Amino acid sequence: MTLRVRRPASLILAAFIAMGVTTPSALADPVGSGQVAADPTLGLRDLGVDPTLSFYGLEGTQSLVIPVPQGVAPAALTASVELPFTLRRELPFDPPVGSFTVLQNGRTISRVDLPGADNGPIRLPLTGAEVRDNAVAVSIRTNLLPPEGYCIADGSTPLRLNGVAVEFTGTERAPATVADFLPPVLQRLTIFLPARPTRAESDAAVRLTAGVVAHYGAQPTAVSVARLDGDAPLPQAQPFERQLIIRESATPTVELEGTSGVPALLITGPGDDLLNQARLMSSGNPLRLALGSKAVAGPVQDGPQLAADQTALRDIGQPERHATALANPHVNIDVDQTRFGRAAHDVRVHLQGFYTPLPSNLSGQLVVSVNGETIDRWPADPNGAIDRAVAIPDRLLQRNTHLEVAIDAAGRTGGCGESQPVTLTIDGDTTISSTVASPPVPRGFQSIPQAFMPKVEIGITDDAFADTVRAAKIVAGLQRLSALPLDPSVTSLEEAATSPNSAILISANAWKDDQLTLPVAVSKDAKDAVRLGAQDGSGKPLSLTLDPGLRFGSLQTVYTGGRTVLVATSNGSAAQLDVLLDWLNADPKRWDRLKGTAVIAPQDQEPVTVTAEPPSQPKPQLQQRNSGNYWLIGVGVAAVLLVGSSVIYLRSRNEPGT
Numbered sequence: 001m002t003l004r005v006r007r008p009a010s011l012i013l014a015a016f017i018a019m020g021v022t023t024p025s026a027l028a029d030p031v032g033s034g035q036v037a038a039d040p041t042l043g044l045r046d047l048g049v050d051p052t053l054s055f056y057g058l059e060g061t062q063s064l065v066i067p068v069p070q071g072v073a074p075a076a077l078t079a080s081v082e083l084p085f086t087l088r089r090e091l092p093f094d095p096p097v098g099s100f101t102v103l104q105n106g107r108t109i110s111r112v113d114l115p116g117a118d119n120g121p122i123r124l125p126l127t128g129a130e131v132r133d134n135a136v137a138v139s140i141r142t143n144l145l146p147p148e149g150y151c152i153a154d155g156s157t158p159l160r161l162n163g164v165a166v167e168f169t170g171t172e173r174a175p176a177t178v179a180d181f182l183p184p185v186l187q188r189l190t191i192f193l194p195a196r197p198t199r200a201e202s203d204a205a206v207r208l209t210a211g212v213v214a215h216y217g218a219q220p221t222a223v224s225v226a227r228l229d230g231d232a233p234l235p236q237a238q239p240f241e242r243q244l245i246i247r248e249s250a251t252p253t254v255e256l257e258g259t260s261g262v263p264a265l266l267i268t269g270p271g272d273d274l275l276n277q278a279r280l281m282s283s284g285n286p287l288r289l290a291l292g293s294k295a296v297a298g299p300v301q302d303g304p305q306l307a308a309d310q311t312a313l314r315d316i317g318q319p320e321r322h323a324t325a326l327a328n329p330h331v332n333i334d335v336d337q338t339r340f341g342r343a344a345h346d347v348r349v350h351l352q353g354f355y356t357p358l359p360s361n362l363s364g365q366l367v368v369s370v371n372g373e374t375i376d377r378w379p380a381d382p383n384g385a386i387d388r389a390v391a392i393p394d395r396l397l398q399r400n401t402h403l404e405v406a407i408d409a410a411g412r413t414g415g416c417g418e419s420q421p422v423t424l425t426i427d428g429d430t431t432i433s434s435t436v437a438s439p440p441v442p443r444g445f446q447s448i449p450q451a452f453m454p455k456v457e458i459g460i461t462d463d464a465f466a467d468t469v470r471a472a473k474i475v476a477g478l479q480r481l482s483a484l485p486l487d488p489s490v491t492s493l494e495e496a497a498t499s500p501n502s503a504i505l506i507s508a509n510a511w512k513d514d515q516l517t518l519p520v521a522v523s524k525d526a527k528d529a530v531r532l533g534a535q536d537g538s539g540k541p542l543s544l545t546l547d548p549g550l551r552f553g554s555l556q557t558v559y560t561g562g563r564t565v566l567v568a569t570s571n572g573s574a575a576q577l578d579v580l581l582d583w584l585n586a587d588p589k590r591w592d593r594l595k596g597t598a599v600i601a602p603q604d605q606e607p608v609t610v611t612a613e614p615p616s617q618p619k620p621q622l623q624q625r626n627s628g629n630y631w632l633i634g635v636g637v638a639a640v641l642l643v644g645s646s647v648i649y650l651r652s653r654n655e656p657g658t
Contacts (some may be wrong), residue, residue: 082161188223202468312439343439447476454487
């Protein structure tokens, strides 16, 4: 079977190729040629780019790659300018003391003077910038002329552009072929399923969710599963939104539906075809098959390519790193366990690089630190070479551990312009080595999703639609944490619970499996008692009392039988579990901030994360204490008041992103 395409295929197209179906004639003709979103403005965060750009020194440069939807062209960058401290003291400027220049391939696109007020607005025109492969790449350069007597060349006070957004002109073009269905910028994808989805439909929806989130990477693309109400028409898709329908049937079909606005994509077929399509969503290899006018699916590699036990920085997406400052440059290296595709420990980093030899008026040392804690240091070398292996202690490892390499120099630098800056460079040849960690390091939420690689099973109950919605929310949140695509598969709750593989178990109303003890669970013999995954000084399990009627939803992690398990459940209120999942997905940073072994969402209260020490460690004697705030006891907060070994991290309402 063949599939006709008009342009290089998107990620989802590769999945459709493997179904072995011929696309309907509608795919060859313009369908849904309507246009939407006239002259939109999108923030860089919506495009998957940091919305703050920092420029150091008298001449700073930042490169920017902006995805461009079909049918529109970038018109300008808008932002507010945060001035270095030394320039703020001389406001207002007359004449201007600096400028921004936008360049592309050495060609000047625009030049704009620095605004004469701190936090003043600025607009940098992009008219004439060339768009290639649905993206525009430009460089922004600053040139500053500080007032007499001030020096900002040391880079300690950067000039910043905050809240950078992109103005587009034109209208987004609706997709006319399957190849164009997924645009360069996607804010929302809605996957529609029947009210009672089959296992194949649920599996396809969850796999598609993981694949689409992985495809868009840093873009905060929202992917949701919605109910398909018979033959009722779908709601009209908004700008930068797409809709997809999955339905199991005997006839395989891939076609665009709709003649106005943005058409939906309909995917039907027998179970095996739907599963094969979804499996391909997490594999980029079949993409190359769709570049010609015809394509035939070949063998499919199942699962992501994982890093070796030793790998170079450039092979895991971190090319050469460098920084320049008058005396104290520093660079950061991300030791991301999801890049390795497994839980890791015994991590060693063999640093390769160089730095500008320090002048005679400065002396210094190189310092390597993790999360602010120094793990190695040595005197600066006259030849400026770096060739040193450092070990990261397991106790400092997180899902993504930030390793900082810095030059700590001291001495008299002289007046402005009397000393040359020091440049520190860490080569891409720097290697990271590690071994598989079992149990993972650390345990709990910081062990996932890497402990779910290369495959994870998702167990759902007979309430298939509701559990598929929950599974998609969990997978979307975990995929945003991962540098590699996840490979989930949906099965029954019983099969996943007894499998030797890592699993996500969804039992929304209650957890009834005595073979798996959760960190926080409601005991069967006392419906108002909560059992914590910790012990008192005599080795007895801690059991605290609930305020009658209090309900909470929870996500809880357990390491058992050589595998990591994530359980999504509640104490009789599936709605509270849904509240928790919606809260987590409202801000992707909330998934990243989760620590401990369980997160609990009580009624009308903010979620709480709980960490209990391993049961083998001695616990102080439980002290009795009365309190009217029984809901706190129910979610484990009382444990921090009563038991020193249970550490509870409360989410503050003032914490950003919560």
